[in-house]
Amino acid sequence: MKRKLLALIAALLAFVAFSGAASACWGTLYQPELPKALRKK
Amino acid sequence: MKKFVNYLTRELQLSEEKSEIIEYGLFSLLYSWLSIFTALVLGALFGLWQETIAIMFMVMLYRKVSGGAHIGTPLGCLITGTAAILLLASFTSVFGPKLAGNLIFAILSLAITFIIAYIWVPADVPQKPITDPQQIKKLRALSFCLILAWGLAGIFLFWRSQQFAYYYFAGNLGLLWQSFLLTPPGYSFTAYLDRFFVKK
Numbered sequence: 001m002k003r004k005l006l007a008l009i010a011a012l013l014a015f016v017a018f019s020g021a022a023s024a025c026w027g028t029l030y031q032p033e034l035p036k037a038l039r040k041k
Numbered sequence: 042m043k044k045f046v047n048y049l050t051r052e053l054q055l056s057e058e059k060s061e062i063i064e065y066g067l068f069s070l071l072y073s074w075l076s077i078f079t080a081l082v083l084g085a086l087f088g089l090w091q092e093t094i095a096i097m098f099m100v101m102l103y104r105k106v107s108g109g110a111h112i113g114t115p116l117g118c119l120i121t122g123t124a125a126i127l128l129l130a131s132f133t134s135v136f137g138p139k140l141a142g143n144l145i146f147a148i149l150s151l152a153i154t155f156i157i158a159y160i161w162v163p164a165d166v167p168q169k170p171i172t173d174p175q176q177i178k179k180l181r182a183l184s185f186c187l188i189l190a191w192g193l194a195g196i197f198l199f200w201r202s203q204q205f206a207y208y209y210f211a212g213n214l215g216l217l218w219q220s221f222l223l224t225p226p227g228y229s230f231t232a233y234l235d236r237f238f239v240k241k
Contacts, residue, residue, distance in 0.1 A: 006052050010063055017066030024108035024163045024171060024180050026069055028076045028101070029222075029231070030118030031111045034169045035061040 042067060072115060077101075080123045084130055092130035092137075095208040099191075099215035100126065106183040108164040108171065109222035110231040117238030121231075129218060133211040141210040142203060150213040151192050157220040158184045164223040191216065 021038040025031050046067060050060040077097065084093030112118040140146050163180040165171040171180065191212070198205040221227045 003052065006049055010049050010053055010055070010059075013063045013066035013070065014059070015066070016070050017062045020066070020069045021169075022176070023105040024165070025104055025111070025169060026073060028073055028104075028118055029110075029112045029122040030072065030115045031166055031168045032065065032068060035058070035065050037058045037062055038065065039170075 042071065073101075076119060076122055079119060080126050083123060083127055087127065087131070089127065089130040089134055091208065092133040092211045093126055095211035096126050096129045096133070096215035096218075099212040100219045103184070103187060103216055103219045104222075106180050106187060107158060107162045107219065107223055108166070108169075108180070109219060110164070110228040111166050111168070112231055113235045113239040117235065120238075121234055125218060126215075129214045130211070133207070133214060137207045137210045141206040142199070144199065147195050147199070147209070147213060150217050151188065151195070154216050154220045155185075155188055157223055158188060161223040164228075188216075 017035070017038060020026060021034060043064070046060060046064045049055065049063060055063070080093055080097055081090060084090040112121050158181075162184045163171050163177055171177055195209055195213075198209050222231070
Protein backbone atom coordinates (compact mmCIF):
# COMPACT_ATOMS: atom_id res chain seq x y z
CA MET A 1 0.00 0.00 0.00
CA LYS A 2 2.78 2.42 1.00
CA ARG A 3 4.68 1.59 -2.17
CA LYS A 4 1.57 2.21 -4.31
CA LEU A 5 1.06 5.59 -2.67
CA LEU A 6 4.69 6.57 -3.24
CA ALA A 7 4.43 5.45 -6.88
CA LEU A 8 1.34 7.61 -7.29
CA ILE A 9 3.13 10.64 -5.80
CA ALA A 10 6.12 10.03 -8.07
CA ALA A 11 3.84 9.74 -11.12
CA LEU A 12 2.08 13.00 -10.25
CA LEU A 13 5.40 14.81 -9.75
CA ALA A 14 6.66 13.45 -13.08
CA PHE A 15 3.48 14.71 -14.73
CA VAL A 16 4.05 18.18 -13.23
CA ALA A 17 7.65 18.11 -14.48
CA PHE A 18 6.66 17.03 -18.02
CA SER A 19 3.87 19.58 -18.29
CA GLY A 20 6.27 22.26 -17.02
CA ALA A 21 8.82 21.23 -19.64
CA ALA A 22 6.25 21.57 -22.40
CA SER A 23 5.49 25.17 -21.45
CA ALA A 24 7.79 28.14 -22.04
CA CYS A 25 8.57 28.52 -18.34
CA TRP A 26 7.27 27.93 -14.85
CA GLY A 27 5.00 30.90 -14.50
CA THR A 28 7.09 32.48 -11.78
CA LEU A 29 10.23 34.61 -12.04
CA TYR A 30 12.56 31.72 -11.19
CA GLN A 31 13.47 28.96 -13.60
CA PRO A 32 15.63 26.08 -12.37
CA GLU A 33 17.85 24.11 -14.72
CA LEU A 34 15.72 21.77 -16.82
CA PRO A 35 16.81 18.12 -16.29
CA LYS A 36 18.62 16.66 -19.30
CA ALA A 37 15.97 13.98 -19.68
CA LEU A 38 13.34 16.67 -20.27
CA ARG A 39 15.31 18.63 -22.85
CA LYS A 40 14.18 18.20 -26.42
CA LYS A 41 16.94 17.01 -28.66
CA MET B 42 12.87 18.48 -0.30
CA LYS B 43 15.98 16.64 -1.45
CA LYS B 44 15.47 14.18 1.41
CA PHE B 45 11.97 13.37 0.20
CA VAL B 46 13.20 12.84 -3.38
CA ASN B 47 15.99 10.59 -2.07
CA TYR B 48 13.43 8.65 -0.06
CA LEU B 49 11.21 8.18 -3.15
CA THR B 50 14.21 7.17 -5.24
CA ARG B 51 15.28 4.60 -2.67
CA GLU B 52 11.81 3.16 -2.04
CA LEU B 53 10.86 2.93 -5.73
CA GLN B 54 14.41 2.13 -6.93
CA LEU B 55 14.32 4.92 -9.48
CA SER B 56 17.12 5.71 -11.92
CA GLU B 57 19.07 8.96 -11.55
CA GLU B 58 17.28 10.38 -14.58
CA LYS B 59 13.83 9.71 -13.15
CA SER B 60 14.91 11.04 -9.78
CA GLU B 61 15.95 14.33 -11.42
CA ILE B 62 12.59 14.61 -13.16
CA ILE B 63 10.72 14.04 -9.90
CA GLU B 64 12.88 16.59 -8.09
CA TYR B 65 12.15 19.12 -10.83
CA GLY B 66 8.41 18.40 -10.56
CA LEU B 67 8.40 18.70 -6.78
CA PHE B 68 10.38 21.93 -6.81
CA SER B 69 8.13 23.34 -9.52
CA LEU B 70 4.97 22.48 -7.61
CA LEU B 71 6.13 23.70 -4.19
CA TYR B 72 7.70 26.84 -5.52
CA SER B 73 4.70 27.86 -7.64
CA TRP B 74 2.38 27.39 -4.68
CA LEU B 75 4.71 29.26 -2.35
CA SER B 76 4.78 32.20 -4.77
CA ILE B 77 1.00 32.23 -5.10
CA PHE B 78 0.48 31.86 -1.35
CA THR B 79 2.93 34.65 -0.45
CA ALA B 80 1.44 37.09 -2.95
CA LEU B 81 -2.11 36.27 -1.79
CA VAL B 82 -1.33 36.62 1.92
CA LEU B 83 0.45 39.95 1.43
CA GLY B 84 -2.25 41.09 -0.99
CA ALA B 85 -4.87 40.28 1.65
CA LEU B 86 -2.86 42.14 4.33
CA PHE B 87 -2.89 45.25 2.15
CA GLY B 88 -6.57 44.75 1.33
CA LEU B 89 -5.75 44.08 -2.32
CA TRP B 90 -6.32 40.35 -2.66
CA GLN B 91 -8.81 40.58 -5.52
CA GLU B 92 -6.52 42.78 -7.60
CA THR B 93 -3.62 40.46 -6.70
CA ILE B 94 -5.52 37.43 -8.00
CA ALA B 95 -6.45 39.15 -11.28
CA ILE B 96 -2.86 40.29 -11.92
CA MET B 97 -1.22 37.06 -10.82
CA PHE B 98 -3.61 34.97 -12.91
CA MET B 99 -2.74 36.88 -16.08
CA VAL B 100 1.00 37.04 -15.39
CA MET B 101 1.34 33.33 -14.63
CA LEU B 102 -0.92 32.18 -17.45
CA TYR B 103 0.75 34.32 -20.09
CA ARG B 104 4.20 33.53 -18.73
CA LYS B 105 3.58 29.80 -19.16
CA VAL B 106 3.22 30.20 -22.92
CA SER B 107 5.46 33.19 -23.61
CA GLY B 108 8.49 32.66 -21.31
CA GLY B 109 10.54 35.70 -20.35
CA ALA B 110 13.36 36.97 -18.18
CA HIS B 111 14.13 35.28 -14.87
CA ILE B 112 15.80 36.03 -11.58
CA GLY B 113 18.76 33.83 -10.66
CA THR B 114 17.58 32.63 -7.24
CA PRO B 115 14.26 31.37 -5.84
CA LEU B 116 14.33 33.93 -3.02
CA GLY B 117 15.05 36.76 -5.46
CA CYS B 118 12.14 35.61 -7.57
CA LEU B 119 9.81 35.40 -4.58
CA ILE B 120 10.68 38.92 -3.42
CA THR B 121 10.72 40.55 -6.86
CA GLY B 122 7.65 38.74 -8.19
CA THR B 123 5.58 39.46 -5.08
CA ALA B 124 6.71 43.10 -4.94
CA ALA B 125 5.87 43.63 -8.62
CA ILE B 126 2.42 42.10 -8.26
CA LEU B 127 1.63 44.09 -5.10
CA LEU B 128 2.85 47.28 -6.77
CA LEU B 129 0.59 46.63 -9.75
CA ALA B 130 -2.29 45.83 -7.37
CA SER B 131 -1.74 49.18 -5.61
CA PHE B 132 -1.59 50.91 -8.98
CA THR B 133 -4.92 49.26 -9.87
CA SER B 134 -6.57 50.44 -6.66
CA VAL B 135 -5.38 54.03 -7.26
CA PHE B 136 -5.83 54.39 -11.03
CA GLY B 137 -8.30 51.58 -11.73
CA PRO B 138 -11.45 53.54 -10.78
CA LYS B 139 -10.51 56.27 -13.29
CA LEU B 140 -8.92 54.21 -16.05
CA ALA B 141 -10.87 50.93 -15.87
CA GLY B 142 -13.51 51.97 -18.37
CA ASN B 143 -11.01 53.62 -20.67
CA LEU B 144 -11.26 51.88 -24.03
CA ILE B 145 -8.11 53.52 -25.38
CA PHE B 146 -6.01 52.14 -22.52
CA ALA B 147 -7.44 48.65 -23.05
CA ILE B 148 -6.82 48.70 -26.82
CA LEU B 149 -3.36 50.21 -26.41
CA SER B 150 -2.25 47.63 -23.85
CA LEU B 151 -3.50 44.79 -26.06
CA ALA B 152 -1.75 46.26 -29.10
CA ILE B 153 1.54 46.60 -27.17
CA THR B 154 1.17 43.04 -25.87
CA PHE B 155 0.54 41.73 -29.37
CA ILE B 156 3.50 43.55 -30.94
CA ILE B 157 5.87 42.38 -28.21
CA ALA B 158 4.56 38.82 -28.54
CA TYR B 159 5.03 38.94 -32.30
CA ILE B 160 8.67 39.97 -31.95
CA TRP B 161 9.89 38.10 -28.87
CA VAL B 162 7.65 35.11 -28.03
CA PRO B 163 8.82 32.56 -26.97
CA ALA B 164 11.51 34.21 -24.87
CA ASP B 165 13.72 31.52 -23.38
CA VAL B 166 16.53 31.43 -20.84
CA PRO B 167 19.72 29.31 -20.72
CA GLN B 168 18.24 27.18 -17.91
CA LYS B 169 15.39 26.18 -20.22
CA PRO B 170 16.25 26.69 -23.87
CA ILE B 171 13.43 26.49 -26.40
CA THR B 172 14.97 25.25 -29.64
CA ASP B 173 12.45 22.79 -31.01
CA PRO B 174 10.68 24.48 -33.99
CA GLN B 175 7.45 22.62 -33.19
CA GLN B 176 7.44 23.88 -29.61
CA ILE B 177 8.26 27.44 -30.74
CA LYS B 178 5.36 27.33 -33.18
CA LYS B 179 3.01 25.94 -30.54
CA LEU B 180 3.99 28.49 -27.87
CA ARG B 181 3.61 31.38 -30.33
CA ALA B 182 0.18 30.12 -31.37
CA LEU B 183 -0.89 29.71 -27.74
CA SER B 184 0.33 33.20 -26.88
CA PHE B 185 -1.63 34.78 -29.73
CA CYS B 186 -4.71 32.73 -28.80
CA LEU B 187 -4.44 33.92 -25.21
CA ILE B 188 -4.11 37.57 -26.23
CA LEU B 189 -7.03 37.20 -28.63
CA ALA B 190 -9.18 35.48 -25.99
CA TRP B 191 -8.29 38.20 -23.48
CA GLY B 192 -9.22 40.86 -26.03
CA LEU B 193 -12.56 39.20 -26.75
CA ALA B 194 -13.21 38.83 -23.01
CA GLY B 195 -12.55 42.57 -22.71
CA ILE B 196 -15.11 43.42 -25.41
CA PHE B 197 -17.65 41.26 -23.59
CA LEU B 198 -16.82 42.68 -20.14
CA PHE B 199 -16.80 46.33 -21.18
CA TRP B 200 -20.47 46.11 -22.01
CA ARG B 201 -21.27 44.28 -18.80
CA SER B 202 -20.24 46.30 -15.80
CA GLN B 203 -17.74 48.74 -14.40
CA GLN B 204 -16.67 46.23 -11.74
CA PHE B 205 -15.57 43.70 -14.36
CA ALA B 206 -13.74 46.46 -16.20
CA TYR B 207 -11.81 47.19 -12.98
CA TYR B 208 -10.45 43.63 -12.78
CA TYR B 209 -9.87 43.61 -16.51
CA PHE B 210 -7.71 46.70 -16.00
CA ALA B 211 -5.75 44.77 -13.33
CA GLY B 212 -5.31 41.86 -15.73
CA ASN B 213 -4.10 44.24 -18.44
CA LEU B 214 -1.44 45.56 -16.09
CA GLY B 215 -0.32 41.98 -15.46
CA LEU B 216 -0.18 41.37 -19.19
CA LEU B 217 1.91 44.52 -19.73
CA TRP B 218 4.32 43.59 -16.93
CA GLN B 219 4.80 40.11 -18.39
CA SER B 220 5.24 41.63 -21.87
CA PHE B 221 7.97 43.87 -20.49
CA LEU B 222 9.78 40.77 -19.19
CA LEU B 223 9.86 39.39 -22.73
CA THR B 224 11.81 42.34 -24.09
CA PRO B 225 15.59 42.99 -23.94
CA PRO B 226 15.04 45.85 -21.42
CA GLY B 227 13.11 43.32 -19.29
CA TYR B 228 16.09 40.96 -19.39
CA SER B 229 18.43 43.82 -18.48
CA PHE B 230 16.14 44.78 -15.61
CA THR B 231 16.12 41.28 -14.09
CA ALA B 232 19.89 41.00 -14.68
CA TYR B 233 20.28 44.24 -12.72
CA LEU B 234 18.08 42.90 -9.88
CA ASP B 235 20.06 39.65 -9.91
CA ARG B 236 23.07 41.55 -8.52
CA PHE B 237 21.21 41.85 -5.21
CA PHE B 238 20.37 38.15 -4.98
CA VAL B 239 23.07 36.14 -6.71
CA LYS B 240 26.28 35.80 -4.72
CA LYS B 241 29.38 36.16 -6.89
